[in-house]
Amino acid sequence: MEQPILDVRNLRKYFKTPRGLLHAVDDISFTIDHGKTLGIVGESGCGKSTTGRCILRLIEPTTGEIWFDGENVAQMKTRQLRAKRLDMQIIFQDPFSSLNPRNTVMQTIAEGVRVQKIHSTETEIQKRVLELMDIVGLAERLYNSYPHELDGGRRQRIGIARALAVNPKLIVCDEPVSALDVSIQAQILNLLKDLQEEMGLTYVFITHNLGVVNHISDEVLVMYLGQNVEQAHTEEIFRNPKHPYTQSLFSAIPVAKVGANKERIIIKGEVSSPINPPAGCRFAPRCQHRMPICTQQDPVLTEVTSGHFVACHLYS
Amino acid sequence: MNGTKQQNDIVLSIKDLTVHYEVDGEVVEAVNNLSLDLREGKVLGLVGETGAGKTTTALSILNLIPFPPGKIKSGEILLNGKNILAMNIAELERVRGKDVAMIFQDPMTSLNPVLTVVDQVMESILIHETSSKVEARERAIQMLETVGIAAERADEYPHQFSGGMKQRVVIAIALACNSRLLLADEPTTALDVTIQAQVLDLMLKLKEQFNTSMIFITHDLGVVAQVCDEVAVMYAGRIVERGTLEDVFNHTKHPYTEGLFNSLPSIEDRTARLRPIPGLMPDPTQLPLGCTFAPRCSYATEACINTRQTEIGFSESHFALCSRYAEKNFVIDRKEID
Numbered sequence: 001m002e003q004p005i006l007d008v009r010n011l012r013k014y015f016k017t018p019r020g021l022l023h024a025v026d027d028i029s030f031t032i033d034h035g036k037t038l039g040i041v042g043e044s045g046c047g048k049s050t051t052g053r054c055i056l057r058l059i060e061p062t063t064g065e066i067w068f069d070g071e072n073v074a075q076m077k078t079r080q081l082r083a084k085r086l087d088m089q090i091i092f093q094d095p096f097s098s099l100n101p102r103n104t105v106m107q108t109i110a111e112g113v114r115v116q117k118i119h120s121t122e123t124e125i126q127k128r129v130l131e132l133m134d135i136v137g138l139a140e141r142l143y144n145s146y147p148h149e150l151d152g153g154r155r156q157r158i159g160i161a162r163a164l165a166v167n168p169k170l171i172v173c174d175e176p177v178s179a180l181d182v183s184i185q186a187q188i189l190n191l192l193k194d195l196q197e198e199m200g201l202t203y204v205f206i207t208h209n210l211g212v213v214n215h216i217s218d219e220v221l222v223m224y225l226g227q228n229v230e231q232a233h234t235e236e237i238f239r240n241p242k243h244p245y246t247q248s249l250f251s252a253i254p255v256a257k258v259g260a261n262k263e264r265i266i267i268k269g270e271v272s273s274p275i276n277p278p279a280g281c282r283f284a285p286r287c288q289h290r291m292p293i294c295t296q297q298d299p300v301l302t303e304v305t306s307g308h309f310v311a312c313h314l315y316s
Numbered sequence: 317m318n319g320t321k322q323q324n325d326i327v328l329s330i331k332d333l334t335v336h337y338e339v340d341g342e343v344v345e346a347v348n349n350l351s352l353d354l355r356e357g358k359v360l361g362l363v364g365e366t367g368a369g370k371t372t373t374a375l376s377i378l379n380l381i382p383f384p385p386g387k388i389k390s391g392e393i394l395l396n397g398k399n400i401l402a403m404n405i406a407e408l409e410r411v412r413g414k415d416v417a418m419i420f421q422d423p424m425t426s427l428n429p430v431l432t433v434v435d436q437v438m439e440s441i442l443i444h445e446t447s448s449k450v451e452a453r454e455r456a457i458q459m460l461e462t463v464g465i466a467a468e469r470a471d472e473y474p475h476q477f478s479g480g481m482k483q484r485v486v487i488a489i490a491l492a493c494n495s496r497l498l499l500a501d502e503p504t505t506a507l508d509v510t511i512q513a514q515v516l517d518l519m520l521k522l523k524e525q526f527n528t529s530m531i532f533i534t535h536d537l538g539v540v541a542q543v544c545d546e547v548a549v550m551y552a553g554r555i556v557e558r559g560t561l562e563d564v565f566n567h568t569k570h571p572y573t574e575g576l577f578n579s580l581p582s583i584e585d586r587t588a589r590l591r592p593i594p595g596l597m598p599d600p601t602q603l604p605l606g607c608t609f610a611p612r613c614s615y616a617t618e619a620c621i622n623t624r625q626t627e628i629g630f631s632e633s634h635f636a637l638c639s640r641y642a643e644k645n646f647v648i649d650r651k652e653i654d
Contacts, residue, residue, distance in 0.1 A: 043508035044479075151596060181365035181535065186579035186592030193589075208508065211538075215581030215590070234586065252513035254538030256580055258565045258653075266513050270478050 003070065004031035005202050006055070006170060011064035013050050020276040024050045025061075026226035029301075032219070034169075037196070037203040039217030039234070041210060041249075045271060047226040048206045052172040055204065056088050057081060068170065086116055089163035093175035095155030099147040105158055106143050109133070112165045132161040136191060153184035160191065164199075172204045177212060189216060210253045214238055222246050225274055225282040228301055232308035242310045245283045281313065289314055327497055327529045328354040328377065333391030335372050335381060342601040346372040348553040350391070354497070354546075359523065359530040361544035361561075363537065363576075367597055368550040370533045374499045377531070378412055379403070395497065413440040417490035421502035423482035427474040433485045434460065434470035437492050444493050459488045463518060480511035487519065494526055501533045516543055537576060541565060546633075549573050552598055552608040559634035566653040569636035571613045574650045607639070615640055615648065 013025040025047040032038045040048045053059040055066055057073060066073040073084060089112075092098035099108055109129045112118075119125045130140060136157040147155055156176060163171050173192065177185040189212065195201060207213050213220055214234060221231040222243065230243040241247045248265040269286045280295040281287070287294065293313050301311040330352050337344040347369040354360050362370045375381050377393055379400050393400040395415060403411065417440075420426040428436060437456035438449070446452055457467050463484040474482055483503060490498055503519070504512040520543060523530060532544055540547055541561065548558040549570065557570035568574050575593035582588055595612040598604055607625045610616040620639060628641045640646045 043510065153596070182537075182576060182579045183365060183593040184596075186581075186590040187594075189581070190590055190592065210509070211581040211583060214583055214586050238583065238586075249510060252509045253583070254512075254516075254536060254542045255583060256537035256541050256565070256577065258541055258562055260541060264513055264517075266517055267510050268514075270480060270511065 002034065005034045005069060006032045006204070007065075007067040008051075008055065009065040009067070011051065011054055011066065012062045013047070013054055013059060014062045017275060022275045023226045023277055024274060025054065026277075028064075028223070028226075028228050030221055030228070030231065032170075032202055032204065035196070035200045035202055036218045037205050037216055039205045039207065039213035039220045040223060041207060041213050041220060042223035043208060043249075043271065045225075045274065046223040047274075048223050049174050051223070052090070052174050052204055052206050055172055056085065056090055058090070086166045087168050088170045088172070089166065089168040090172040090174060091156075091159045091163050091176045094179055095152050095159055096147075096179070099155060099158060101147055104144050104146055105133070105138065105150075108147075108158055109161045109165055112162060116166050118166060128165070129161075132165055135164065135195070136161045137187075151184075152180050153187060156180065156188055157191070160188075160195070164195070167199075168201070170202045170204070172206070174206045175208070176205075178207065178209060185212070192216065210250065222249070225271060225277065227282060228309075228311065229283065230308075230310045230312075231301075236305075236308055240308075242304060242308070242315060243283075243312050244287050244289050244314070281311075325356040326353050327356050327396060328352075328531075329392075329394040330373075330377070331392040331394070333373070333376060333393065334389040335369075335376055336387050336389050337385045338387060339385050344600045345553050345603055346386075346600060347376070348603075350553075350555055352548055352555065352558065354529050354531065356496070356529055357523075357527045358545045359532050359543055361540040361547045362531055362533045362550060363535065363540055363547060364550035365535055365597065367552075367600065369553040370550055371501055373550075374418065374501050374531060374533055376401075377497075377499060378416055378418060379408055410444070413495070414444040414493050415495055416497045416499060417493070417495040419483075419486050419490045419498065419500040419503045422506050423479060423486050424506070426486055427482060429474055432471045432473055433465070433477070433488075436485065437488050440489060440492050456488075456492065459492050460485070462491070462522070463488045480507055480515060483507060483515055484518070487515070487522070491522060491526065491528075494528075496529060498523075498528050498530045499533070500530060502535070503532075504539065505534070505536070512539075519543070537565075537580065549576070552600065552603060554608060554637060556609065556638070557636040559631075563631070563634035567630070567634065568648065568650050568652075569630060569634070569641065570609075570638050571615050571648055572609045573636075574648050575612075577650060607637075615646075 009029050011025055011028045015022040015024055028051055042048045050059060054061040061074055106129050109132055110125050113125055113128055119128055138157050177188050205216055217234045220234050220237045222229050224245050230246045241250050248267040251265045267286045272285055281299050284290050284294040291313060299311040299313050301309050302316055303309050304315050330350060333347055333350045335347040337346055364370050376388060381388055388401060434456050437459055438452045441452040441455055457470050460470055461467060465484055504515050534540060544561055546560055547564040548555045551572045557564055557573045578591040593612050598608055604611060606622045607620045610620040625637045625639045627635050627637050629635050
């Protein structure tokens with residue numbers, strides 16, 4: 001069997017806060033095969049963005065291994081890491097704040113090419129930038145434009161071109177369409193899918209939009225308070241969600257169809273604090289199936305059917 | 317929507333509203349010749365993308381358009397038969413918060429950070445209903461409990477609440493004086509989906525309880541299907557299609573509405589390629605001569621580009637701003653759903 005391109009093992013990221021240790025990411029493990037998309041879903045504060053950033057070491061993980069292409073990124077020295085970043089890139093959520101307002105489209109896209117010394121002459125760099133602009137659907141006349149002159153969709157295309165500039169194998173997409181209107185969102189999703197097909201890219205796709213994750217992912221991982229509560233192939237998890245949190249999350253998606261909103265499971269209460277979380281299942285305080293064991297013992301992620309993993313005492 | 321037999325229960329009637337923003341000699345045509353009626357106890361969804369003019373429309377209803385640069389150029393907004401746009405400040409202040417209340421999108425910025433939540437709910441009760449602080453406080457606490465906030469937390473400050481709880485406080489403020497009309501501007505957009513489900517559920521229950529009419533502004537067609545009775549789709553300052561929820565969702569007529577549906581990833585058919593609307597919304601300072609959607613519309617003809625559209629009716633309730641329907645056999649691709 002082919003080795004997965006990314007193999008994350010027991011990733012943890014704790015932040016020190018005045019009130020205690022904040023468990024942002026708490027023992028997350030997953031693998032992604034070459035050319036596939038893993039969707040990471042969850043609500044605000046569940047640790048999905050932190051996970052994405054830890055993979056690239058934009059945030060230093062507290063513990064854990066990140067095996068990318070056979071090497072452990074978590075152990076790399078700065079120089080090695082810089083070289084490795086040629087292969088792993090990120091697209092950020094907010095195309096308004098993730099671009100340097102003083103740089104033109106050309107400068108922004110060219111930066112990675114220059115830093116990594118992929119091309120040496122100015123003509124080559126220009127040629128490459130124009131090629132990238134063409135790939136992501138930016139008109140050539142925008143070459144010298146500044147971000148403030150462009151709308152959200154075009155800015156996000158710059159973000160994508162910048163990521164593609166160094167020919168990466170893996171792109172972490174952190175809510176890349178959440179700030180965009182639906183008609184523009186659809187344009188960007190189609191672009192990302194086309195690029196994946198043409199270039200064999202692997203995506204870690206972080207989003208809270210379940211319609212989007214269903215559309216773009218091969219596999220879905222559901223996070224709750226820093227932990228992986230359920231993971232399965234996209235079709236399987238949408239057809240057959242097992243964890244009570246996943247079930248209520250999916251049932252809360254408003255569907256754009258008359259009378260489509262069947263029985264919704266409305267969960268009570270709110271996400272508890274990630275600071276010094278108590279033992280047991282993190283979802284237990286809101287769970288309608290709570291049993292005594294749930295507040296005493298951590299549920300372990302177990303494979304309930306082939307390729308379908310759930311961390312819930314109901315299934316153990 | 318019209319028809320004399322229903323005339324009496326119309327809470328809000330907007331007639332030919334045009335709002336412009338004038339900046340640096342340029343004119344932003346934010347809302348153009350907009351008309352709509354809202355009947356008692358109904359929820360009207362105002363749908364559209366950024367810059368369509370949804371919020372401007374809502375602010376006009378409270379006569380809150382900032383001047384300058386905003387200016388209501390023409391139109392009438394009749395609330396229970398009285399024209400809001402002709403009222404003086406004193407009259408307006410009696411209406412705002414009492415007859416019409418508003419819920420803003422962002423609960424993080426629409427609450428005052430230095431006042432306790434109960435004080436903020438009391439404010440409109442004290443202005444409109446009673447001068448007794450004790451009574452106002454009692455009613456405010458009752459209102460907070462109605463939206464699911466325990467009385468013990470009434471004296472806390474907004475920063476001590478989560479986003480969902482803050483939005484509940486905003487809803488409590490809006491409902492404190494039993495307004496007949498509620499304007500909700502993207503009330504759940506800033507919230508997570510499980511919290512959104514809680515808040516929508518609450519709003520629908522309260523609507524039933526108080527028989528409030530509501531204008532619900534959103535860009536999320538899923539939310540519309542869940543809460544609205546009627547729908548008006550806005551594009552570049554105009555209502556391009558309006559009708560009942562069934563009319564607009566199951567018998568879609570306008571190509572823009574079709575484009576919105578095609579842009580949504582389908583939960584059932586996940587492999588289907590999305591069909592986005594090509595291009596971008598026109599610059600509101602330079603709206604096209606003819607149909608504003610024509611430059612992006614796959615059905616557009618020469619005539620669409622050069623001449624203004626007229627509204628075409630399909631039934632007593634269903635209208636679309638698309639001249640192609642003047643042709644006998646014109647249909648769009650989206651299938652009708654029975």
